[in-house]
Amino acid sequence: MSLEKTLDLFRQIAESTVREEAPLVDKEAKWPEQSMRRLQREGLGGFVVPQESGGLGEGLLGLAQACELLGEESASAGLCFGMHCVGTAMIAAKATDYQKKNFLEPIAAGEHLTTLALSEPGTGAHFYYPQTQLLSVSESEFMLKGEKTFVTNGGKADSYVISTMGVDPEALLHEFSCVVVEADREGIQWGADWNGIGMRGNSSRSLALQQVKVPAQNLLGQQGDQxxxxxxxxxxxxxxxxxxxxxxxxxxxxxxxxxxxxxxxxxxxxxxxxxxxxxxxxxxxxxxxxxxxxxxxxxxxxxxxxxxxxxxxxxxxxxxxxxxxxxxxxxxxxxxxxxxxxxxxxxxxxxxxxxxxxxxxxxxxxxxxxxxxxxxxxxxxxxx
Incomplete structure (x- = not known):
């Protein structure tokens, strides 16, 4: 499908489902579930997934135009979908065969929603200085300890791209790592529901990672090159x-x-x-x-x-x-x-x-x- 036709589909969804759901999203600080699920059903969940993994393979221009169409009806819907695409792009950038099969292909099929979890309490806008720890348990497993804040799609996504300190104790601040954490991992604990004065449907929640274990295969790229x-x-x-x-x-x-x-x-x-x-x-x-x-x-x-x-x-x-x-x-x-x-x-x-x-x-x-x-x-x- 051409980008023009894909954007026509975004427009149809925005002017129907997103528009209809928007008042409730704002009034009740409700995550735009109907909008997000329809986007997935219509094959748009894989908007930025490479074509080789079953996605549409669109770049930044398509992302900007899609989020504009959604944001015109509901800013929360636009950002929730946008953050799913950002998380997807993070996974796709240096995806291994394991990550393509377990994350990208399900995303492209409309069966998996992802997002970013970068911000932390105490670092303010300096989201690029994570304090969350990534500890090596064995050659095949890591453990995460820390806390994230303002996680868009928090508690709603199927996975979270989480930034952490480098595994090496001597690693510098900028030598951090990113890892994909599935939502059903033991040790994940969510804070209170988001209740902001605006962007009320974001489900922008805090996330506590209490000794969460993930396979080493979930590491994005190499340790410390993030x-x-x-x-x-x-x-x-x-x-x-x-x-x-x-x-x-x-x-x-x-x-x-x-x-x-x-x-x-x-x-x-x-x-x-x-x-x-x-x-x-x-x-x-x-x-x-x-x-x-x-x-x-x-x-x-x-x-x-x-x-x-x-x-x-x-x-x-x-x-x-x-x-x-x-x-x-x-x-x-x-x-x-x-x-x-x-x-x-x-x-x-x-x-x-x-x-x-x-x-x-x-x-x-x-x-x-x-x-x-x-x-x-x-x-x-x-x-x-």
């Missing part, structure tokens, strides 16, 4: 999934404002708001802000998909810029829509709460601009 994963896989896919989702939020806010101006009239004059020159001007500015952000994201994705080594800079800036775009466009769209936009439980209320998370979800906007500046000044991106 800094490569951070910049070659985690950053591109993670930032793109978020960028696409929040672009969808911005587009949804623009659509709401446009519809309001098209369908409201002044009672005293009968003139449509769409005929007001000032409102025309301000809506035009909103469209330009959304569209230039979209083109930045899409261009960054095309760079990465074509193998451009400078793509990471564009990807970093994309997530930082879309955070400003989403928040600014929602705020301005609410102003254009007047008092009606401030009704409790309105569409704008949901968009406003969801958009604000764009700045604070790691890597934060400030951190991304710092990374970008360091790279442009030929300095190490990560602090020592």
């Amino acid at each position: 800094l490569w994963y951070v910049f070659q896989v985690v950053a591109p896919y993670f930032l793109t999934a978020m960028s696409g989702t929040y672009l969808g939020v911005a587009q949804a806010a623009f659509n709401e404002a446009r519809e309001h101006l098209m369908n409201r009239s002044y009672r005293h004059s009968g003139m449509s708001l769409s005929q007001n020159q000032l409102l025309q001007h301000r809506l035009g500015m909103l469209w330009a802000k959304v569209e230039r952000t979209r083109q930045l994201i899409y261009n960054a994705c095309r760079q990465y998909d074509s193998g451009d080594p400078m793509a990471v800079l564009s990807i970093i800036s994309s997530k930082a810029e879309v955070a400003h775009c989403a928040v600014d466009v929602v705020n301005e769209a609410m102003t254009l829509s007047g008092g009606i936009a401030y009704r409790e439980n309105s569409r704008f209320e949901v968009l406003l709460r969801d958009a604000r998370a764009a700045h604070v979800m790691a890597p934060t906007t400030d951190m991304l601009y710092t990374w970008l500046g360091r790279a442009l000044l030929e300095q190490l991106i990560l602090d020592s």
